[in-house]
Amino acid sequence: METRRDVFQAIADPTRRQIISLIAHKSMNLNAIAEHFEVTRPAISNHIKILYECGIISIAQTGRERFCRIQPKNLREVADWVETFRELWEQKLDSFEEYLNALHSKRKKNGKAKRRRKSHIDTKKNL
Amino acid sequence: METRRDVFQAIADPTRRQIISLIAHKSMNLNAIAEHFEVTRPAISNHIKILYECGIISIAQTGRERFCRIQPKNLREVADWVETFRELWEQKLDSFEEYLNALHSKRKKNGKAKRRRKSHIDTKKNL
DNA sequence: ACAATATGTAAACACTTGATTACATAAATA
DNA sequence: TATTTATGTAATCAAGTGTTTACATATTGT
Structure with missing residues (x-):
């Protein structure tokens, strides 16, 4: 109750998200x-x-009302x-390896080069 | 435990956000x-x-390991x-009224026109 | 002054959460 | 085969969360 909450916890509750949307423009x-x-x-409350x-x-208090x-x-x-x-x-890549290729060789237009690097735990298929 | 959680609840926990960041690129x-x-x-776990x-x-299971x-x-x-x-x-407006003006009269470059509308609960100062 | 209105707060409660310890199981390895 | 390794699961627990009802307080309207 007195715990310090952060923004992520604040928006975790669906009711609170609805409140935010509700007063977003009004x-x-x-x-x-x-x-x-x-x-x-x-x-x-x-x-x-x-x-x-x-x-x-x-919150702006006017009289007994508090406008949020x-x-x-x-x-x-x-x-x-x-x-x-x-x-x-946003990268339409379908494998982590392709992602790495694209990331590490941005100079090339074609980030999908099929070159293999030395085996590494992360390059195993299906990751 | 068996509750249906949504994405917002998933990222509400700081440890989980750290996990996400940790495995984001690896x-x-x-x-x-x-x-x-x-x-x-x-x-x-x-x-x-x-x-x-x-x-x-x-999660991709390879042998006894589960890669996340x-x-x-x-x-x-x-x-x-x-x-x-x-x-x-992103609108640098400092009042709700100004926001409304900007929103409702986009044709004009100057959204800060000071014209007043008939009184309305939302137009009270300090909102 | 009195009633209605807008709101805060406290107590109580069920439920959820994040965590631990202890144990179980399957796969790799010596 | 025996052992280590990677992981899941169950029982348990302290705290936190969302909610309600009941009551308190301040402001506005009659």
């Missing part, structure tokens, strides 16, 4: 948010607290992390 | 992976199982989700 106060979900208001503590939303607004910049940590793997999935 | 068998961490092998069940890694390889395509769900917010944080 600030809403807590009750308005809670109306979109089956769970009770205190449950949403807790989710909001977590999102706030992780810097994913900001997305703080998109701080989702960047997630984006940055997952982006480091984009190069992997 | 398939490794389970013991090799475990050597990189403080926790015991069974703990890593369980993480591997979760990553596998979430489609983040594939990243399956980067399936990290795409995360990338796709977080990408939907990129437009938000």
Whole structure:
């Protein structure tokens, strides 16, 4: 409960992801948010607290209402992390070896050269 | 334990994220992976199982060894989700209203027109 | 002033999670 | 064949999580 949560844990919960999507383009106060979900208001209140503590939303109090607004910049940590793997999935290579070839010989247009390197544990078929 | 986990939960654990990074460019068998961490092998074994069940890694068995390889395509769900917010944080707007203006009047180069709309809950200051 | 509204918080609870230790099994190796 | 190696699994446990109900507090409206 008092544990330090990070952004990845914050977005691990589906309800919290829905909250993020819900207020992405429209600030809403807590009750308005809670109306979109089956769970009770205190449950949403807790989710909001977590999102706030992780810097994913900001809260602006006006009178008795607290408007929650997305703080998109701080989702960047997630984006940055997952982006480091984009190069992997965007290469249409079907084997690790081909990937290595492409990576290590970028000068050539043809990264699919079939040359074999000395045997290495990672070059075994099916990896 | 038997719960259906999704990709977001899979990457919520820091150890699992480290495993993903570790094998991103190099398939490794389970013991090799475990050597990189403080926790015991069974703990890593369980993480591997979760990553596998979430489609983040594939496992190729050769003899008694199981080589874990990243399956980067399936990290795409995360990338796709977080990408939907990129437009938000890449806009250097400092208020929601300005964001709306920019969004609703893209024809104009100047999205910062100060025109006011009829009062609405979302237009209160500080949101 | 009083009632309604918006929200926080605490206690309680079931369930999940991440971890360990101990044991089991299959494959490689001496 | 006996031993080491790579790995899975089960039992157990402490902590953490998400939720509810019940109550408290501050603000707004009548």
